[in-house]
Amino acid sequence: MIVRTAATGLVIAAAFAKPIWAQNMETDLHRAAAANDAAAIERLIAAGAEIDARDGSGATALLTATHRNHLEAARALILAGADVNAQDRILDSPYLYAGARGHLGILELTLSHGADLTSTNRYGGTALIPAAERGHVETVRTLIEAGVAVDHVNNLGWTALLEAVILGDGGPRHVEIVRRLIAAGADVNQPDGDGVTALRHARARGQAEMIAVLAAAGAR
Template sequence: MFRFLLLAVILTAGTAQAQTAPSASDIASYTGLHLAAHEGDVDEINRLITTGSDVDIRDLSQRTPAHVAAFASHDDALIALANGGADMNALENRVYDVLTIAAVADDPEMVSLAMELGNAPDLITSVYDGTALIAAAHLGHHDVVARLVEGGAPLDHINNLAWTALIEAVVLGNGGPDHIKTVQILVDAGADKSIGDRDGVTPLQYATSRGYAEMIEILQ
């Protein structure tokens, strides 16, 4: 019973805990590096860094210019900021880093880039004490999951809901092709199929209870 109540709470609260990209009012207020990052203006980023601007300056939601560049999917801007000394492991007020922002956005190229620029794949993110891999698995972003696995993301990290990436791919997925591919990638990479939730329920048991035949075959 506990796990079903927990799932209901998560689904209800999901929107409240989700990442929040800069709003129209945030963007209208941006100046300096935040504005240049949002616009992807590499020349302006380089000029501002050269003249002494704080590369990790925060907006009202504690986003750095690197976070803003990630939300805007500006790879070149992110590179310029990293080259200028930006903290690639900085967390904004919802406890997200660049890597998890890119993972949730289903942006495989930025995911790989963020790791190349020093964003740690094992960084603990979100109010659920998760990782970028758990976030991507939850959403069925299998291309991102593959990049994160290749980059060394921890396969069996357990968040504060007592769920791994593999459990989330089953519990919070829809049993469709994207989540099936996610489960396959995780299993092939060596994710521990035996890890259960707080009640000891395993990914296979969850898949069985939902009638997810393809996942059952992978998890058996």
């Protein structure tokens, strides 16, 4: 920060933004989160550490804990008021990342502490879409029950149902996810950006059980 002294009119530079000790505490908070050290997190916050400070990637300490699925660290941070929707430079947030990776314990904490169900990742997708793609059945169930829109379309032109078929393996987990999406009201005939439906994708991939589930739901 540049300031001018009243007495001399001289322009001097002053680092008023944050003292060095505060910057160090923020670094320590990220390290404590990475180590899943809830006690250290509580001490640092009590001593004045900025709870939502960012590291070089734009990640908060809570996102650092979420990356490693460190539930105790995440709980300590969330209960202290950490922002569950704070996104890093690639638009991951604790809520979105926990959903995408199936970190169910952390996801449930974010949902009970203000998760923005409409927030989207760098692909324009909600947390439900990558959860469906990766076969996280319980995560999909949790997100559906939380109220995430089942027919949201991402930048690729895919819904959660389409992504479960296109990028899934056609096995029991992805079939169960498609069943749950259908039960939640997903449009089985919503096409992708090229006009191809989930049933046509399933047929092209030889996903016999998926084909049966979709056809029974009226897919074309």
